[in-house]
Amino acid sequence: MTDLQMMTPLGNTTPAVEHFGTTCIAEHCVTELVSLAARRGQTELLQSCVEKELGVRLPRVGGTATGTEVSAWWIGPDQWMIEARWDIKSALAGRVAQGIGKLGSVVDQSDGWVRYDISGPEVKSAFEKLTAIDVQMMQSGTVVRSTIHHIGCFIRCETARDYYSIYGPRSSAGSLHEALIGTAVAILPAE
Amino acid sequence: MIIPHPLLGPRDAQEFTYLGDASLINRPDWQSENAMQEFHDYLYLRDNPAGLHRELWFHEQGDRSWLVVTRNTMTHEITQVELASDVARSHGRSR
Numbered sequence: 541m542t543d544l545q546m547m548t549p550l551g552n553t554t555p556a557v558e559h560f561g562t563t564c565i566a567e568h569c570v571t572e573l574v575s576l577a578a579r580r581g582q583t584e585l586l587q588s589c590v591e592k593e594l595g596v597r598l599p600r601v602g603g604t605a606t607g608t609e610v611s612a613w614w615i616g617p618d619q620w621m622i623e624a625r626w627d628i629k630s631a632l633a634g635r636v637a638q639g640i641g642k643l644g645s646v647v648d649q650s651d652g653w654v655r656y657d658i659s660g661p662e663v664k665s666a667f668e669k670l671t672a673i674d675v676q677m678m679q680s681g682t683v684v685r686s687t688i689h690h691i692g693c694f695i696r697c698e699t700a701r702d703y704y705s706i707y708g709p710r711s712s713a714g715s716l717h718e719a720l721i722g723t724a725v726a727i728l729p730a731e
Numbered sequence: 732m733i734i735p736h737p738l739l740g741p742r743d744a745q746e747f748t749y750l751g752d753a754s755l756i757n758r759p760d761w762q763s764e765n766a767m768q769e770f771h772d773y774l775y776l777r778d779n780p781a782g783l784h785r786e787l788w789f790h791e792q793g794d795r796s797w798l799v800v801t802r803n804t805m806t807h808e809i810t811q812v813e814l815a816s817d818v819a820r821s822h823g824r825s826r
Contacts, residue, residue, distance in 0.1 A: 580825075601738045616794040617738065617814070672743045684739075686746060687792045 549654035549713035556717070560724040563660035567717070568705070570626040573649040574633045578618040579642070586643040593639030594622070604681050604696060613683040613696060621649065621694075621707075654713040656720060659703040662727075667695075667704070669723045676701065689719040734800060735812050739793065746792040752777050753785035753799045756819050781805055787815060 548555050548569045555567040576598075578586045587598045596607035598620050604613040610624040610632070624632045633648035640646070658666065667675035671693075673686045678697040685694050693716065694707040708716040732744035759769035778784075781804060788798045797815035802808070819825055 617796055617816070619794075672745065685793050686742075692792045 549710045550717060561662060563662050563724055565720050565724060566657045568655040568657050571655060572624045572626055572632045573653055574622045574636055575647045575649050576620050576622060576636060576644050578644045582643040583618050586640055589640045589643060602682050604683050652710055653707045654710045656706045661702060663704060664701055665727050666723050691716050732807055734809060737812055737814055742793060746790060747788045748791045750787040750789060753787050755787060756824060
């Protein structure tokens with residue numbers, strides 16, 4: 541059988557990791573993503589099913605929830621995104637679909653998104669130039685969707701004022717990366 | 732302009748796209764006796780008030796919800812924002 545090698549969203553064989561002073565911008569590509577929408581009036585039942593199957597309680601507006609295998613975040617009214625590490629090989633979409641039956645709709649989003657992790661004590665200065673969202677006020681475990689250089693992105697706050705994940709459309713991976721790197725270069729000296 | 736989203740709080744108007752008059756929710760019944768006249772009015776007749784106006788906005792770069800925003804067209808003051816799904820259901824429009 542052909543030995544296939546995974547390509548990162550930026551088109552390389554290994555994820556890009558760059559340091560600017562104390563700030564690190566890292567491409568993160570070993571995740572499986574699934575979006576989930578509850579059918580009308582089935583939200584509570586769906587939440588119980590997902591909790592039973594995956595061990596996370598689907599979060600409220602603007603929240604994230606992290607379990608041992610997967611993490612989930614709110615993307616809209618009665619809609620969530622669920623992320624699992626690729627190496628678990630959980631076939632997440634099928635597993636969620638089977639777990640919830642007709643309570644909701646599931647879409648595999650795995651190759652639709654690129655994730656960049658931005659970390660470091662100076663990271664808030666970068667966000668001040670990148671987005672209209674007041675990232676400095678975000679608490680750990682919250683998420684917003686807004687734009688970065690006209691690209692619709694989720695900004696997930698893992699640790700307030702220190703560690704954020706940005707999810708953007710994979711087809712704009714290069715443009716988003718350029719925006720992040722350009723901003724980092726503008727405000728922070730490269731090592 | 733800042734739009735106070737009912738779920739997410741104040742958000743920049745740049746994240747939204749504008750559709751038009753909120754009366755677009757009230758689509759006529761295509762099986763009614765005078766459907767032709769009703770659809771003509773629905774499609775072509777709009778009020779153009781100088782003052783309070785209820786209009787549909789889509790939070791495209793946010794949570795993708797449709798909102799009914801009550802805005803003063805002279806001052807841009809926003810006095811009420813509701814989820815369009817709630818408005819539609821209150822009109823008996825939901826399936």
